Amino acid sequence: MNIVQLKKLQYEEVAKCTRCGFCLPNCPTYAVRRNEASTPRGRNAITRAVIEGRLELSADLAEAIFTCLGCGACTKACFPAVNTKDLVFSDRSCLTEVHANPKIFEKLSEALNEYHNISEDDNEDRAEWQEYLKDVPGEFLEKDHADIVYFVGCVASFFPMAQKIPADFATIMYHAGLDFTILGGDEWCCGFPLIGAGMPEKVTELKNHNVEKLKSVGAKKAVFSCPSCLHTWKHLYDTDIELLHASQLLRDLVSQNKLDLKPLELKVTYHDPCDLGRNTGVFEEPREVIKSIPGIELVELPNNRNMSVCCGGGGNVEMVAPDLSAAIAQRKIEEILSTGANTVISSCQQCLRTIVTSARRQNIELNAMDLTQLVMKSLSQK
């Protein structure tokens, strides 16, 4: 994107910012960095100054613009509802055009182009997580036609820490008698990391491929365990197929009494992932699933639902400012511990990865699991 396009697309939006500062206490990056460049107001001021020609598009801006988590918490605090995260993503695209973006994103884009996944693995290995499956016949998973396609996402496909999530989710769907399939090596990255990297135009090829594949299966629904994949499909993909998050599908199964949930004596809290909660509006389904498990006590985080604080894993910040991402995760962990719960549940593999990695680094004992894993645990109780 260039400045002329930026002005056309975003000038009206950014002009709504009155610099009132109401968003400051909501921004996790300000809480850590304590300077104006790390505030939503500051980021908006940068966008505006660039549009008005008062500030040059240069690497000087990159720090402020590439450290936004895209969590959207600022917009919830803002009465004119300025969409700072979208403004920031447009800025990133402008910075990319003038090569003032962090080099690591060029590598990311090349990798996606070549491998179609973020971890530079052979894309045929996408089904590696199936090793964790116990009693689901392999052939059940890769059918030519099915009602539901489960879009697994890169992180859950390739990162060992997250691979239990698809395994558990597939097992649950299998036992509930659902007709579903996965795309295996034909699933390509949804393109979400490219938006955070300021290269939205590069999403097109990935998008077209994925939509094409989904059509060929003849599915009526696509289900996602990754909130960011879901969010990308909902906002950037044009498809009339019903798009659901795993927590929504699990809630449906619970309300149809299709899950034989057994008691678990656990005190848990729930972390709303930004892209599932605030940015997609799914708050209650995961809570309903948790509460339907007998014996479980759910305590809310002090900041929940719309006010939920990002785990630190959003907006590709981890790639450019790992220290900032870790400090935000640390604050999240403190918030979790303050509830007195011994387990945190989330519905996003990326949040879990960020939280668990940070806890481990500091030798903090914290159980963290995905909602699908919690349900699986309950189903497998004797």
Next chain:
Amino acid sequence: MEIDALRQRLKEIVGEDYVLSSSVDLMLYGYDAYLEMSRPDVVVIPENTEQVSQIVRLACEEGIPVTARGSATSLSGGPVPLKGGIVIHFSRMNRILEIDTVNKRARVEPGVITLDLQTAVAKKGLQYAPDPASQKTSTMGGNVGENSGGPHCLKYGVTTNHTMGLKIVLYDGEVVDTGGKAPDRPGYDLTGLLVGSEGTLGIVTEITVRLIEQPEAIKTLLGIFETIEDASNTVSAIIAEGIVPATLEMMDRLVIKAVEESVHAGYPQDAEAVLIIELDGLKDGMERISDRIIKICLANKVREVKVAKDEAERNTLWTGRRGAFGAVSRLRPNYMVCDGTVPRTKLPEVLRKVTEIGREYNLPIGNVFHAGDGNLHPLILFDCRDEEETARVREAGTKILRLCVDAGGTISGEHGIGLEKLHEMSFIFSQDDIAAMWKLKNAFDPVGGFNPGKVLPPLAS
């Protein structure tokens, strides 16, 4: 001193990470919530009083201006570094140092967010009363700087009435305490002088405030009126009857509509005015007072009085009020607040004239204000990208303040003078008055380093 050498010295004081000087950072520390912008030469984010003292001493030696900054929510240009120099950002000095429940005092650093203090003391059954609408983001240092008020100040008074003592850094870096936990200190009331001085007399690094008991009961009413006149008369009548509610806040049709579109606070969109009347105090007798208020409302042709049924309904009413400034910016991108005050009895007349000014200058004006203290906040809506319109806004703003003064009021209720209202100072003060204030300023700040260009207009020679 060369600017690079200055930055180096500052880094030695606060550490590398907390001295900012990129072109982006300097742009970002040149604004607040008012229109005008400037640019400092360097920004520092200190951690304690000792560092602030060293920064100020260095600035004094080098003849460099120093401007303090909290959350930069000032509506009058307070923290804008007009003459460049050093901006001290208090974001890291945000510790609550002590909550003394026995003596009902709290001691805080200036970067503490007002609401954070209120939440912390509420857990101990106490209350910090001043409640500016910006409380969730404003700092205690900024509140002291501007002598901020809010809806509840009708009954409880503004920041100065709750500030018991300050630690201040004087122009040469010396640190002094102006008071403490004890009431009624002998000698000059330096605390009172510093509160509202907008960073022009000294830099505040610690604040001791008075806490009060939380009220036993709270009752919140929403009066819905067909005309502004009826609502204004109700306000006067309530006070005339000797009732002092905790709040008496008014909003007009334009504001009601904007708020409803933004947060659905439950205000009726077809009313010309609403009043938020809150009572607090002992449970005993509250019903009776509320009945009296309802009677007064009825006598003044209220359409309906709604009573908040629970805490949630009460919060919704207040969310709407606190978000009013922000909500109107959905209609036009910018607003200018004219923070004038008038005697309560003049409210209907002044409001009518404000509407006329809006018509004369062809500008939409909304009203949301502390009706109980006659503190108006006409919000003139515009788009600052339109220079001609912006010029008209400034003229209209000046005219509204003139109107307030002519009605026996003044030019600022709570948002300060800053650089916005330097010119309007001459509406209420003679040259001699202003010269007297300059003497005071020079006594505190002989080098003229603290927030130059604010509060006092230059003397005509």
